[in-house]
Amino acid sequence: MDRSSKATVVFRVGTLLVAIALAFGLISYMSNLTVSGYHPSPCYYNFSPYYFCGNVDTVPAGTFTVLDGWNPASPQQMYFFNMSSRPVGAEVYLLKTNQTTFDVWVADKSGLPLANVSLYGPQELVWFSDYVASHGQEVVGQYNVSRANVVVKYFVPDVEPLMFVVTSGNAQSSLNFTYLETNIGVMINPSLGFRVAGYLAASGAVLAVFGVVSRRKGAGRARGVPISSSASP
Amino acid sequence: MSLRGEPKKRRGSAFTELLSIYLHLDHRLPVLEASAFLLFSGVLLFSSVSSGDTYSAFSYMAGPAGLSLTSLILVVLILKNLASGWGNDFEKGTMQTFLTYPLSRGKAFLARLVSSLLVPLGLLTLAQFSVVFLIAPGFALAHFGSLLLGYLAALTTPLLVAAVVVLSVLWAKSGGVPFAIGLVVYFMMLIFTAFLLSIGYNGGYPNLVWMVFFLNPVYAFSSYFGNPAGWGLGAPVPTYVQAVGLLAGNLLLSLALLVVGALLFVKRTEA
Numbered sequence: 129m130d131r132s133s134k135a136t137v138v139f140r141v142g143t144l145l146v147a148i149a150l151a152f153g154l155i156s157y158m159s160n161l162t163v164s165g166y167h168p169s170p171c172y173y174n175f176s177p178y179y180f181c182g183n184v185d186t187v188p189a190g191t192f193t194v195l196d197g198w199n200p201a202s203p204q205q206m207y208f209f210n211m212s213s214r215p216v217g218a219e220v221y222l223l224k225t226n227q228t229t230f231d232v233w234v235a236d237k238s239g240l241p242l243a244n245v246s247l248y249g250p251q252e253l254v255w256f257s258d259y260v261a262s263h264g265q266e267v268v269g270q271y272n273v274s275r276a277n278v279v280v281k282y283f284v285p286d287v288e289p290l291m292f293v294v295t296s297g298n299a300q301s302s303l304n305f306t307y308l309e310t311n312i313g314v315m316i317n318p319s320l321g322f323r324v325a326g327y328l329a330a331s332g333a334v335l336a337v338f339g340v341v342s343r344r345k346g347a348g349r350a351r352g353v354p355i356s357s358s359a360s361p
Numbered sequence: 362m363s364l365r366g367e368p369k370k371r372r373g374s375a376f377t378e379l380l381s382i383y384l385h386l387d388h389r390l391p392v393l394e395a396s397a398f399l400l401f402s403g404v405l406l407f408s409s410v411s412s413g414d415t416y417s418a419f420s421y422m423a424g425p426a427g428l429s430l431t432s433l434i435l436v437v438l439i440l441k442n443l444a445s446g447w448g449n450d451f452e453k454g455t456m457q458t459f460l461t462y463p464l465s466r467g468k469a470f471l472a473r474l475v476s477s478l479l480v481p482l483g484l485l486t487l488a489q490f491s492v493v494f495l496i497a498p499g500f501a502l503a504h505f506g507s508l509l510l511g512y513l514a515a516l517t518t519p520l521l522v523a524a525v526v527v528l529s530v531l532w533a534k535s536g537g538v539p540f541a542i543g544l545v546v547y548f549m550m551l552i553f554t555a556f557l558l559s560i561g562y563n564g565g566y567p568n569l570v571w572m573v574f575f576l577n578p579v580y581a582f583s584s585y586f587g588n589p590a591g592w593g594l595g596a597p598v599p600t601y602v603q604a605v606g607l608l609a610g611n612l613l614l615s616l617a618l619l620v621v622g623a624l625l626f627v628k629r630t631e632a
Contacts, residue, residue, distance in 0.1 A: 133381060140393065147394035151401035324495065 131346040139339025145332025149325045156321025375464045376472055382459070383476035387442045396438055396481065400488040403430035408492070416586035418504030422489060422511030423579045435485050435519045440543045442477030443526045448536030456630070466627040474619070478523050486512070510608070514578045517611045518550045524618035531625045550577065562596045570597050578608040 388396075407430050408421050424432065450456040459469060489512060493501045501508060525546050529539040554577045561569035574581035574597075581604040584596070599607065 140388075140390075143390070143394050144397055147398045148401050151398045151405065155402060155405040320495070 132343055135339045135343035135346055137339075139336050139343065142332045142334070142336030142339055145328045145335065147332075149328035149332060152321050152325035152328065156318045156325060375462045376468050379459060379462050379464060379469060380472040380476060383473055384480065387446055387476045388480060392441075393480075393484075396434065397484055397488070399434050400431055400485055401492065403434060404488045404492045406430075408489070415504055415507040416583075418500070418507035419511035419514070419582055419586060421493060422508050423515040423582070429515065431485055431488065432515055432519055435481055436522055436543070436547050438481040439478060439519060439523045440526065440540050442481070443473075443523060444530060444540035444543055445536045447473055447477065447527075448530045448533070448539050451530065451534040452536055460630055466630050467623055469630075470623045470626045474527075482516070510582065510605070511579075513612065514582055514608055517578055517608065517615070518547065520612065520615040521550065521618075522547045524615045524622065527619060527622035528625070531622060531629060554580070567597045574599060574604075575607050575610060578604065578611050581607045 408424070423429075450459065460466075462469065464472075490501075490508070493508060522543050526539050526543040529542045530536075533539055554573050557569055558573040558580055560566065561573060574584070581599045584598050585601060585604045
């Protein structure tokens, strides 16, 4: 394979990577639109033809399974929302509809926290941004929520036994959660998707430019023209 | 260098040269990129992991009855490359130019097959597996076997279409008719197998059901995984070994047809 052919291959690999990056970018953008366009109502996805209303399930307080062996320092009421059967890409929401203070995080089967929690968006959305691979070793991701109509949202990254853990220092009778789940199923976590798209686009652009430059150099050499003056395309 | 060694070297480079020409013809600048964009978007948008079980892993790759956007894109690429591209080479006489390369006919056929079939297949494989490992690595590792089976089962129809198109190009020596044949075979495989399966289930024809299982192993696995598309009770349900056997049989059939195509190509171009 001569220099020109090698340069062409490098250029095409670069453009291929950019095309794949575009796909990731587009789908991530769509996913992000959904997240940004959140409106707290049971049918908050009806603005988009692709997504549809998920199951709406009101879970009364006091009906959740208490995890065995959990020994909190203070006498707290704990609630577990089992997400083990949630599809990948589903988004799980927890709407808190009263003023009770509570802490919430995502845990694995043993109750150990998996992800940090951060405030997301103007709608007081609590967004468990990224999946943490090192299960149980991450810092406890607690978010003290004392306002009403706060939504906890979690993007299910994988099919694994995961749970919401909610603790409250107050009486459970005052807690009232609405549990929502969307059946999106085929999305990518926007932050992950944008990251992948960025890496692919950057490496693809570098390869494409490298391919073009070496093809020009090759063409210049073939014509016997010094490389520095071979500027024609 | 020995005299024996010299032609071998030249043959190897001739294969690469012919392959690069075919690659250039089949995958001009926006074609490969557009295909990659569509395949990755299709996988991200339409392939869903509905739950954490093995059937979910299988259907993630296979789609319902092997019908998915990715499968359709693959068939379109195969038809474009093999029927339009290769068929037009025969029609316009450019095939004669390619045959002047110091290369055996079998290798010339192989070069065309690698460019027209294996490159799109590679792209599809990259899209399917990279996305599932990205969005659900734990799930993908736990159910890799089922993902692979689903992938192979979804490939059966496009591969059969490719084999039929190869044979019809060699028969018609043109591009238009094989394109139409390929399209008809693809949709027949998807639509009529569903009808035949329905008749087999509801009419009590187990042999018909087994035939459909062979033609479209996605149905065999769906039945094995306990989701026989909601059709009749008491219908035959293959065991795991039988389903894998049907899948292997189907893939071997496509391979055998491609070998027949290669032999026909050698025979017709040497004549």
